[in-house]
Amino acid sequence: MNETQSPTAASAAPTVRPSRGRGLEPLVPWIIAAIVTAGLYFGRSVLVPITLAILLSFLLAPIVAAFRRARLARTPAVVLALLLSLSAMVVTGAVIASQAATLTKDAPAYAERIAERVAKVRGDVQQHFGFLLKEKDGGGGDRAATRARLQGERAAAPKRGGGAVPVEIREAPMTAMQEVELIVLPALAPIETALIVLIVTIFILFQKEDLRDRLIRLMGTADLHRTTLALDDGAKRLSRYFLSQFIVNCGFGAIIWIGLFLLGVPSPGLWGILSGLLRFVPYVGVLIAAIGPLALAAAIDPGWGMLLSVGLLFVLVEPLIGYAIEPFLYGRSTGLSPVSVVVAALFWTWIWGPLGLVLAMPLTLMLVVLGRHIPAFAMFEILLGDRPALSPAETLYQRALAGHVDEAVDQADDLLEAMPLASYYDDVVLGALRLAAADRDRGVVEREAMHGVADTIMQVLASIDAHLARGVDEAGTAGCLCIPGRGPFDLVVASMTVSLLRRDNLAARLRPREDRAGSGSDDMMLDRADLVCLLGLFDARAARRIRPLFADVEARSGAGAVIIGVQRVAGDPSNEPGMIVHDDLAGVRAAAAAVLAGAGPVAVPV
Template sequence: MRPPNAESRSGTTVGAGVITTGSVVLAVAVLYFGRDIFVPFALALLLSFALAPPVLWLRRLRLPKVAAIAITVSLAFGLIGGIGFIVAGQLVQLAGNLPAYQDTIKTKLQTLRTDAPGGGVVAQVTETIKDLSQELSEPKPAGSSGTVPGTLTQPKARAPIPVTIEQGAAQPIQIIQTVLGPIIAPLATAGLVIVFVVFILIEREDLRDRFLKLVGADDLQTSSEAINDAAARVSRYLLMQLVVNLTYGVPLGLGLYLIGVPNPFLWGLLAALLRFVPYLGPFLAALFPVALAFAVDPGWSMLGWTIALFLVLELISNNVVEPWLYGTSTGLSSLAIIMAAIFWTSLWGPVGLFLSTPLTVCLVVIGRYVPQLEFLGVLLGSEPVLAPEQRFYQRLLSGNAEEAVEIAENYVDEKSALAFYDEVALPALRLAEVDRRRTTSDKDFRLIVAEGTMAVVREVAEHVRERRPTVATDAADSTEAAAQSEIAEPVEAPDPVLCVAGRTELDEAAAAMLAQILVDDAGVQSRVLPASAISLDALGRLDLTSVKVVCLSYFHPKPEVYVRYVCRRLKRRSPKLKIVAGLWGRTSVKADDLEDVARALAADAVAPSIEEVRRNVLAWRQSPSGL
C-alpha cells in the first residue's frame, strides 16, 4: 500500500518535470526565432570574455574606463580586419594564378583515367554509354518511320516556336541590391557585434549585478560561484584553443613553405583560425593546401608531403598538445561536444558551430548550480556521474566481473588495495545490503554480488603480488610463499586469524577482503569461514586450535544481538581469544564511542573499516604478550 502522501509527491514531481520541459522547449524556440539578435549578442559575449583581461590591465595603468575599452576594441577589431584584408589579398593573388595551373590539373586527371588500375575499362564504359545516348537521342530517318502501307498516318507534330525573353536594362537599385545584398547582412551582424561588445564592456559590472538579482539574489554565493565558474571555463577554453591553434598553424605554414606550396603562411593562418570551428575546421584547413598541391606540382611528391604534414600535425595536436593544455578546461565530454555542435549548428547555422563549445560550457555550469536543470550537467559534463562505489556495485549487479576487476585494479594502482576495499568495495556492499533489506524476496542478486566480489578479491590479491618487488631474503621468500596460498584455505601458522562471516554471503565477501589485507599487507596468516561456521549448531564445534584472533564481519545495521551471542560463546571456550567485530554498516559510530560499543558487545574491539581491524590486529601482535 502506498503512503498517503506518495501520490501528492509523485504529482509534484511530474508537474515540475512538465514545467522544466516546457521551459526548455520555449527557450529553444526563442533562440531559433530570435537568432538575428541572439547570434550577434552571443558573439559579443564571447569576445567580451577575451577582451575583459586587456581592459582590466589598462585600467590598472590609470586609464579611464572608456579609453581603455576604446583602445582594446579598436585594436581587436583592427587586428581582425587586418587579418581579413591579408587573407583577401592572398586569395585574389591565388585566383589570378589559377589559370596557370589548369594544364597541370588536366594532365593529372587524364593520367588518373588511363594509368590507374581499371582506368582503361572505365574510359571504355564511359565512351560506350555516351555513344548509346547519342544514338537514342538522334531522330529516325523519314523512310524508317515504321508505318505499315495502307494505314492512316498520324499528322506530324508542329515544331516548337522558339521564344526569347529579353530583360530590360537593370535599374540602379537592382544593381545595388545584387552587389551589396550578400554583403549587407554580414556587415550588419558585425556592426551589432561591435556595439554589443562596447556596451557589455562598459556596463560589465552593472550587467553582472542585474543578472545576480534576476537569477538568485537570495543566494549570492551560489550565483557568484556560477558566474565565476562559467567565466573561468570559457576564458580558459579560449586561451587554450588559441595556444593549440598557434602550435598547429605556425608549423603548418613553415612546413608548406619548405614543401613549396604557394601562399604557405596564408594557409597556416587560415588553419589556425578554422580550428576554432569544431570538427569541420581541420578538414576545411587541409582542403585548400591539398588541392593546391595537386594543381601546382606536375608530379605527386608535393601532394604526398602535404598530406603527410597534415596527418603528423593532427596526430601531435590531438594526442599530445590538446590533452596537455586542455586538461579539464571545459568540463565537457566528447559526446557532448559532438551533440552540441549538431544542435547549435541546426539552430544558428555556421556561427552556431563556432559558438557550440562556449555555449555548452555555460549550460553545464547552469546545470551544476540550478537543481531544476541538473540534467544538463549530467548529460553534457565530463565528470563521473556515479561514485566509484556505485559504478563498482552496478558492474557486480550486471554480472560484469571483468569491468569490476578493471575498476579495482585501476584504483589499486592509483592508491592501494586497502584504500580500494575501504573506499569502494565496502560501500558497494553496503548498497547491496540496503537492496537486500528492501527486496527480501529476491536473493539471486545477493549471490551474484557476493560471488563477483570474491572474484575481484582474488584478482586484486594476484595483482598486488605481481606489483610487489622481489627481495632476495629468507624472510621475504617465506612471506611470498605464504601469500601465494588461497585466501579461503586454512593456513597452519603460529598466530592464525579467523575471518568469519556473520550472517550472509555479503559478510563473507567482506571477510575475504579483510583476510587478503591481513595476509598480503600485514603479513598475518588468516583464513575465511562462512556464516554457517558460527551457526547455533556449529559454533560449539568450531576448531579454535592455535587461533588467537577472530574477526567477525557484519553488514546488518543492527547486529548487536548476533555479535554479543557469538562473542560470549567464543569467550567461554577460549577466554584469551581476541575478538574484533567489523561493523561495516555502522559507519556513523564515532571513534570515541568504539570502546563503549565493544564493551557492550563483549568484544575486544569493534571497527567500521578494514583499516581499523588491521590496526587492532597489528597492535595485539606487537604487544608484549603477543597474540
C-alpha cells in the same frame, strides 16, 4: 562485448522493483528541451550576435584587466582593447581579400591543372588495376554497348510536335536601383552582425560587475559568498582558456603561413588565416583547412614533392601544438568528453549552421563550467563533462547489480593503479555494499538480487587476490579467524579483512559458511585462533541477531578478544552492549594487528 555475468545476479536482476508512473512529469524536461531548441533555432539571428559578443568579451577581459593593472581607467582600457581587436580584424580581412583576389585570377588555370592531374591518376589506376574494375563491372564493353544502343533508339524515335514553335521568355533588364540592392544588401548582413557584436561587447565590458550582480540575484542570494566565488572562478577560467586558444590558433596559422610561403604555394596568407580560424572547429577543422593548400600543390607541381611537403607540414605542426604546447598552456584536458565534443558540434551546426560549428567548442565549454559551479546548470556538466557521472562506489554497485563482472574487474584495475588496496576496499567496495544495503532497506531491491551483487563482488575480489597474492601460509599457525555473518554481504566483508591481514604478513583464515558451529573442524579452528573476528555489515538489529553467535564464539575460543565487523551505515554510533562495530575495515584491521602483535586484548565498551 561478451561479458561474464554472475548466474545469481542474472536471475535476480528482474526482481528490482520499478517506480510507479507519475503522469506527465517525466516528460517535462523533454518539453523544456524542445522549447529551448526551437528558441535557439528560430532566434538565431539575434542569439548568434549576442553569443559572439559574450565570447569576444571573455577574450578581451584579460586584456582589459592588464590595462587596468597598468593604472588605466576602465574607459581607456576598454577602448584600447576594442581598438586592438578591430585593428586585428581589419588587417585580417584585408589580407584575406587581397590574397583571395590574387587567387581568383589564376583559379581557372589551377582548376584545369587539377582536372588533368585527376585524369592522369585515374588513367594510372585503370592501367594498373583495370582487371579489378572489369571483373567488378562484369566486362568493360557491356556498358559501352548498352549506351550506344540507347542512343540509337533515341535517335530513331519520331519527334513529337514537329510543327511547334519554340517560345523564349526573357526577363526585363534590372534597373540601376535593383542592381544596387543586389550588390549592397548581401554585404550589409555581416556588417550589421559585426556592429551588433561590437555594441554588445562594449556594454558587457563596461557593465561587467553589474551584470555579474544581476546574475547572482537571479540565482538567489542565500549563499552569496559561494556564488560569487563560483562566478569569478568560472569567468577567469573561461577567459584564460579562450585567450590561450586564440593565441595558439594564431600561432598555428602563422606557422602554416610561413611554411606554405617557403614551399611556394600561392596565397599562403589566405590559407594560414583560414587554418587558424578553422582550428577552432574540433577534430575536422585542420583537415578542412589542409584541403585547399593540398589541391593547389597538386595543381602547381607536376610531381608529388610539393604535395607531400604540404601534407607533412600539417601532419607535423598539428600534433606538436595539440600534444605539447596546448597542454602546457591550459592543461591536458578541456574538461569535455570526446563524445560530447562531437555531439555538440553536430547540434550547433544543425542549429546555427557553419558558424555554430565554429562556436560549438566554446559554447559547450561555457555550459560545462557553469554546470560545475551553479546547481541549476549541473546537468550540462554531467552530460558533457569529462568527470565520471558516478562515483567509484556507485559504479561498482551498478556493475554488480547488472552482473557485469568484466567491467567491475576493469574498474578495479584502473583504481588500484592510483590508490592502495585498503582504500579501495573501504571507499569503493564497502561503499557499494552500503548502497546496496540502503536499497534493500528502502524495499526497492529484493533479497535475491543482493545475493547476486555479493556474488559479483566476490568474483572481483578473487580476481584482485590472484594478482596481488602475497603467498602467506597460515596453515598450522595461530592467527585470526574471520567468521562471516548470515547477511548477503557478510562474506564479502570477511574476505576483504582476510586479504588485508595477509598483506600485513599476519596469519588469517576465513571460516567457510559450510562449517557449522559446533563441528569438529570449527572447534579446531577456534582453538588455534588468537583472535576471532565476527564480520559483516551490522547495525543494531543485526548485532542483536548475532548476539548468540557472539557469546558462543567468545565462550568456546581461546582468543584474547572478539572483534565485530563494520557498520551497515557509516558513522552510525549504535552498538549492542558488550560489542563494538567499527566504522570501516581500517578499524578492524588496526585492532586485529594490535592483538596479533601482542598488544593485549582489545577494549570492548559495555
